[in-house]
Amino acid sequence: MIKIHLSGWWVAFIICVFTSCNTINEENLANDNRLLIVSSFSIISDIIQEIGGEKVLVYNLVPIGMAPHTYSPTPKDVKFAQNADIFFYNGLNLEGGKSGWVFKMIYALGFDTNKVFMACKDIPAMYLQDENNYKEVNPHAFISPRVGVQMAINIRDALVQSDKKDSVFYVVRAENYIRQLQNIEREYQEKLGSIPQKQRVFIASEQAFQYLANDYNLTEGYIWAIDTDKNGTPKQMMNIIDFIHQHTPHHLFVESNVDRRPMEAVSEATNIPIYQHPIYSDELGKPGQTADTYLKYLKYNLEQIYNGLTTDKTMYK
């Protein structure tokens, strides 16, 4: 747990004694004149960096390889959050809402909530429902590039509001970035729109792709609706196998950060192959790898989904 009754200096001091303080100029945070931004996970951190350029220092919390739904901040995270000028989170329940880990951290630090921004502001929520009729907001809106455009606008506005002297800089960079996002969005419309409706059957492990499916008219199948420690129950397996028999997709997809075994079992039971490359859901690729920026992530996913939906399944058998 985070010790909140110590003053900022003490916590910083203790953390520096017990951990090795290296990387992004940790000791010099107070003298760094860039806007220090703490952000909850890789996709938002990347958009902020693209728009903020050299005027911002972005510190990302959830490391790539970990799902952002639950997370325990490290002492180093706490140090950056204490020094941060502003804080970004996704919202739509990605970080567990007001009782989740982001707000626990913000409240524990007494961080000014006027300086906390939600990247998914004004994005209408879609809902997940599991096989026991438990309902919750689907946080994975950013998988759709149409949502990505709105997130970039929200992030631009928050930067402009927080650092008025550099507002022109942010507006110009955002304009260029948003144009690139809009071009990708058009590609999604064109490519996915060119696939006959009956063939637009997209199946992944988790029902994370609901916003994308809704925006581009895909019929979405999944093993589990809500990510829990009980993924791939017998009931979930029966439901997806039924769904596959009704829709006969060309391929099944597996996300980069899930356990592949449930989908492998589905593939075996239905004789539908898993597409050769993983797709990305709630994280970017590691730096230097495929899909290591949000723009590349969107392009990469489109290519895999388009190929998987249109390529004859016998090709990879």
Ligand SMILES: [Zn+2]
């Ligand atoms: Zn997720």
